[in-house]
Structures are given as structure tokens and as C-alpha cells.
Amino acid sequence: MATGRTHRPATRSRGIPEATVARLPLYLRALTALSERSVPTVSSEELAAAAGVNSAKLRKDFSYLGSYGTRGVGYDVEYLVYQISRELGLTQDWPVVIVGIGNLGAALAGYGGFASRGFRVAALIDADPAMTGKPVAGIPVQHSDDLEKIIEEDGVSIGVIATPAGVAQQVCDRLVAAGVTSILNFAPTVLSVPDGVDVRKVDLSIELQILAFHEQRKAGEESNAEAAAEAETAAAVAPPAPRGGTTGGSRKGPDGDVPAVMPA
Amino acid sequence: MATGRTHRPATRSRGIPEATVARLPLYLRALTALSERSVPTVSSEELAAAAGVNSAKLRKDFSYLGSYGTRGVGYDVEYLVYQISRELGLTQDWPVVIVGIGNLGAALAGYGGFASRGFRVAALIDADPAMTGKPVAGIPVQHSDDLEKIIEEDGVSIGVIATPAGVAQQVCDRLVAAGVTSILNFAPTVLSVPDGVDVRKVDLSIELQILAFHEQRKAGEESNAEAAAEAETAAAVAPPAPRGGTTGGSRKGPDGDVPAVMPA
DNA sequence: CCATCTTTGTGCACGCGTTCACAAAGACAT
DNA sequence: ATGTCTTTGTGAACGCGTGCACAAAGATGG
Numbered sequence: 018m019a020t021g022r023t024h025r026p027a028t029r030s031r032g033i034p035e036a037t038v039a040r041l042p043l044y045l046r047a048l049t050a051l052s053e054r055s056v057p058t059v060s061s062e063e064l065a066a067a068a069g070v071n072s073a074k075l076r077k078d079f080s081y082l083g084s085y086g087t088r089g090v091g092y093d094v095e096y097l098v099y100q101i102s103r104e105l106g107l108t109q110d111w112p113v114v115i116v117g118i119g120n121l122g123a124a125l126a127g128y129g130g131f132a133s134r135g136f137r138v139a140a141l142i143d144a145d146p147a148m149t150g151k152p153v154a155g156i157p158v159q160h161s162d163d164l165e166k167i168i169e170e171d172g173v174s175i176g177v178i179a180t181p182a183g184v185a186q187q188v189c190d191r192l193v194a195a196g197v198t199s200i201l202n203f204a205p206t207v208l209s210v211p212d213g214v215d216v217r218k219v220d221l222s223i224e225l226q227i228l229a230f231h232e233q234r235k236a237g238e239e240s241n242a243e244a245a246a247e248a249e250t251a252a253a254v255a256p257p258a259p260r261g262g263t264t265g266g267s268r269k270g271p272d273g274d275v276p277a278v279m280p281a
Numbered sequence: 282m283a284t285g286r287t288h289r290p291a292t293r294s295r296g297i298p299e300a301t302v303a304r305l306p307l308y309l310r311a312l313t314a315l316s317e318r319s320v321p322t323v324s325s326e327e328l329a330a331a332a333g334v335n336s337a338k339l340r341k342d343f344s345y346l347g348s349y350g351t352r353g354v355g356y357d358v359e360y361l362v363y364q365i366s367r368e369l370g371l372t373q374d375w376p377v378v379i380v381g382i383g384n385l386g387a388a389l390a391g392y393g394g395f396a397s398r399g400f401r402v403a404a405l406i407d408a409d410p411a412m413t414g415k416p417v418a419g420i421p422v423q424h425s426d427d428l429e430k431i432i433e434e435d436g437v438s439i440g441v442i443a444t445p446a447g448v449a450q451q452v453c454d455r456l457v458a459a460g461v462t463s464i465l466n467f468a469p470t471v472l473s474v475p476d477g478v479d480v481r482k483v484d485l486s487i488e489l490q491i492l493a494f495h496e497q498r499k500a501g502e503e504s505n506a507e508a509a510a511e512a513e514t515a516a517a518v519a520p521p522a523p524r525g526g527t528t529g530g531s532r533k534g535p536d537g538d539v540p541a542v543m544p545a
Numbered sequence: 546c547c548a549t550c551t552t553t554g555t556g557c558a559c560g561c562g563t564t565c566a567c568a569a570a571g572a573c574a575t
Numbered sequence: 576a577t578g579t580c581t582t583t584g585t586g587a588a589c590g591c592g593t594g595c596a597c598a599a600a601g602a603t604g605g
Binding site for chain 1: 302303305306307309310311331332333368369370371373375377383384385387388389391392394395398399400438439462463464465469471473477479481483484485486487488489490491492493494495496497499500
């Protein structure tokens with residue numbers, strides 16, 4: 018999974034813990050699948066298995082929403098789908114703008130999972146004049162000069178940032194100034210926003226690095242012994258000295274997080 | 282941020298807590314930026330600000346790696362970059378395969394943040410024969426029939442799944458059987474894997490739903506009063522009855538998570 | 546060499562999230 | 576109606592993660 022939320026005060030939003038909110042979409046997905054197979058009811062055990070969580074956790078999660086189950090039977094699938102949808106705010110329409118129509122932005126624009134969940138791509142925005150008017154996934158790209166106008170006219174409150182890292186903060190500022198209060202950030206940057214604005218971040222590079230960490234650990238368990246010793250040796254020989262160093266050695270500058278096209 | 286890990290026993294991997302591991306890439310990014318500006322040392326306060334975290338948390342995180350700071354001065358940027366890179370396993374080469382070259386898979390293939398972090402796209406794999414041989418981001422797509430051969434020959438241990446949800450589990454099984462032990466899953470499905478295999482999930486739809494929840498809450502705080510009352514009323518009038526229901530009413534089947542092209 | 550000042554490293558307390566285990570609630574059969 | 580059986584809902588214990596606050600460590604200046 019990508020990384021979590023940012024600047025979230027962790028104030029459980031109305032009795033419902035953040036951790037529970039994050040799992041509700043998971044349950045909803047499993048329930049929707051059951052609903053399509055016309056399964057009338059489901060037990061916490063079955064649903065938990067389908068969602069990949071512990072059944073006790075699932076029951077506790079649902080208990081925050083209310084007592085929607087029937088003891089000895091389970092949960093009514095249709096009813097629960099409705100309740101969770103309502104709790105998540107999916108019974109209403111959420112216009113969304115995507116800023117930065119590179120490879121990733123285009124992929125997001127074409128994503129089918131939007132409409133079904135109450136999300137509607139209100140506009141695609143890019144700074145490149147060559148893109149303006151060009152249809153992507155059936156929606157014409159608009160120029161970023163019109164960003165404020167688009168947001169205000171459509172009443173957009175959710176923005177997706179898929180720009181290069183360098184301009185992400187500026188885009189963010191403009192979005193917020195225009196009235197957006199929730200942002201999904203795909204650029205590899207820490208966005209700073211005023212209170213009251215939610216930011217969630219998706220970062221592919223970070224996910225891969227976390228996997229690499231565990232992968233390394235797995236590999237290291239077999240060819241052990243040297244691991245501990247080599248850790249010390251390596252630190253004392255190969256790498257830049259802990260303190261010394263020719264002041265500004267500047268490594269061979271990799272991408273430096275100012276790369277192009279697609280962040281994540 | 283996208284959603285978190287799956288099937289992770291939460292056993293702190295060698296004294297280093299999971300939460301800390303998840304933040305190391307963040308620190309690394311900030312440090313790399315400093316390194317490129319030839320900044321020699323940085324204090325926990327400054328670095329914490331750049332990474333968007335609390336300075337005490339940062340110091341505690343670093344304390345799990347060892348005592349790499351100098352009191353009264355701060356941390357040596359180059360040295361810390363090296364230490365974190367080594368800890369994350371980024372000093373070695375990680376060949377990665379991407380399975381499912383749709384919009385998203387193509388965007389991932391073109392992502393610049395791979396090489397710089399020790400990740401190398403070893404192969405792009407797709408089940409569509411029409412894609413075979415076609416270059417995407419400069420790399421020719423290979424047919425999924427050769428999946429096992431590719432993984433074994435290149436010694437790939439990390440796989441990225443960007444297929445439709447319907448085939449994700451099959452692809453996952455084949456990857457694991459061929460020797461992959463870490464998977465980054467973009468398909469909206471709960472993957473089941475044997476012990477010893479790590480799965481991380483990125484799910485755009487879930488992130489948006491979480492944002493929608495908070496957005497709804499924010500909107501509800503202004504036009505209050507009715508909120509509580511309407512919640513009850515709505516539950517009793519509009520929605521499917523809590524128990525009753527014509528057995529298998531089957532909602533108007535949305536995308537049902539078996540949609541096409543791009544999951545996440 | 547001593548005093549002062551900065552910044553790290555960490556002991557401690559607190560709160561959230563997870564899990565266990567069980568009592569209460571209801572369905573269902575007799 | 577009564578008993579049995581299934582499954583929910585939750586009280587309580589535990590563990591992890593976070594943040595405070597401070598002592599120890601080292602740099603720096605006189």
C-alpha cells in the first residue's frame with residue numbers, strides 16, 4: 018500500500034476511528050461482490066475472510082457504525098452496502114479534478130473505478146498548451162490558467178495532483194485557494210496545507226523501498242553471520258566517513274526527486 | 282497515501298519498527314535533496330520539517346539505526362544517506378517485473394524514480410498477444426507465457442501487478458511459484474499469498490473514499506442539526522429494509538471491481 | 546581548561562488499535 | 576414455550592507508536 022495520510026490530527030472524526038474508516042472501503046468492495054452474486058446475508062467470519070481482516074476487528078469496526086447485524090444470522094448484504102456507502106459519503110456525487118496529465122494522470126483519467134463510487138472526473142488540467150483541448154479518456158484537457166474557474170464553477174472539493182514534484186506545491190496552493198479541501202497527491206513531495214485541508218499521499222517509490230527492506234532481510238537470514246560483521250566493516254571502510262568528508266562531496270546526483278513525468 | 286501492508290506479521294524486523302521503516306524513504310528523499318544542494322549537515326529539527334514529521338519521532342527513528350548524529354551539530358548528510366540506503370537495501374540492484382501493461386502499467390514502466398533507487402525494470406509482461414514485442418517506455422513487452430522463464434533467468438524477486446482485478450490472483454500465484462517474494466499490488470483485490478511473501482497494496486479508489494468521508498464530515502459540520510436526524514430517517518425510509526428485502530435484489534451492478542484496464 | 550550553548554538520544558507516559566474471550570441476543574426446532 | 580445453537584457486540588488486556596521533556600554529549604569561545 019502507499020503511504021498514509023498527512024497533516025491529519027488523528028481526531029477520531031465522530032466516534033469512528035481513522036483505522037476503521039480506512040477499512041470501510043475494503044468491506045464495501047467485498048460486500049458489493051457478494052451483492053452481485055445475490056448473496057442475501059453474510060457472517061462476520063465470511064466477510065472478514067473476503068476482506069482479508071480479522072473477524073473480531075470487522076465486528077468492532079461495524080459496531081462504530083451501529084448495530085446492523087442479526088445475531089445468529091449475520092449481516093444483511095444490501096443493507097450494509099447502503100449503510101457503509103452513506104457513511105463514506107458515496108451516496109452523493111463528488112466532482113474531482115486531475116492536475117497533471119502525463120502518463121499517470123492519463124491513466125487515472127481512464128480509471129473505471131471512479132463513476133461507480135460516486136466520483137466524477139469533472140476536469141483534466143495540464144500546464145502544457147500543446148495538451149489543451151486534446152481529449153484524454155474522452156475528456157478534453159483544459160489549460161491550468163483556467164484552474165480556479167473550473168473549480169469554482171463545478172464546485173470541486175477533491176483534487177488529484179499528478180504533476181512533477183517541482184510544481185506540486187504551487188498546484189496545491191492554487192487548488193486550496195480555489196476551494197479544494199481534499200487532495201490526493203501522487204507527486205513525491207511533502208505538501209504543506211492549511212488546517213482543514215486533507216492530504217493523502219500515494220508514493221510508488223516508497224512502497225518499493227519498503228518491499229526492498231523486507232526483501233533484503235529475507236535474503237540476509239540465509240547467508241547470515243557475515244551480516245552483522247559486514248555491517249560494521251562496511252560502515253567503516255567503503256562509505257563516506259561519519260564526520261570527515263570534503264565538505265560538499267555531492268553524490269553522483271540521481272533523480273533527486275525532481276524527475277519528470279510520473280511521480281508516485 | 283494508499284493503503285498499507287497485507288499479511289505482514291508486524292514482527293519488528295530486527296529491532297526496527299515497521300512504522301520507522303515506512304518513514305525511512307521519506308527521510309532519504311529529503312536527505313538526497315540536501316545532498317544535491319551540498320548541505321553538509323542537518324539538524325533533526327530541519328530534517329524533520331523537510332520530511333513533514335515530528336523531530337522527536339525522527340530522532341527516535343534514527344536511534345534504531347544507531348547513533349549517527351553528533352550532539353550540538355546534527356547529522357552528516359552524506360553519511361546518513363548511505364546508512365539509510367544500506368538499511369533499506371538500496372545499495373544493491375533490484376530487478377522488477379511489471380505485469381499488466383495497460384494505462385497504469387505503461388505509466389509505471391515510464392516512471393523515472395526506479396533506476397535512481399536501485400530498482401531496474403527487468404521486464405514488462407502482458408497477456409495480450411497484440412502487445413508482445415511492442416516497446417513501452419523503451420522496453421519491449423513480453424508475453425505472459427514466458428513469465429516463469431523471465432523471473433527465473435533474471436532472478437527477479439519483486440513483482441508489480443497492474444492487471445485487471447479478475448486475473449490478479451492468478452498472476453500473483455504464478456509470480457510466487459516462480460520465485461517472487463515481494464509484490465506491489467495495484468489491482469483492487471485482496472491477494473492471498475503463502476507465508477514469507479510480502480504484499481503491499483496501492484488502491485486509488487480506497488484513498489478517494491477516505492477523502493470523501495472526511496469531506497462529507499467537513500460539509501456536515503456547517504449544515505448541522507439535520508445531519509443526526511436525517512441519518513435515522515434515511516435509514517428507515519429510502520434504503521433497503523434492514524431485514525426484509527426481496528431476497529436477491531441485486532443492485533444495479535456498478536463496476537463491481539471486475540472492471541477493466543486500470544485498478545488502483 | 547572551563548563555561549556555555551546547541552543538539553542528540555532516550556526514559557516515560559499516554560492514547561490508539563488490535564485481539565481475546567464471553568455474555569447477550571436472536572433464530573430455529575421441537 | 577422452551578431449549579439449543581449460532582453469531583453478534585463489546586469489556587478488558589495488551590502492545591505498538593507518538594510525543595514530551597530532560598540528561599548526556601560534544602562543539603565552541605574565552
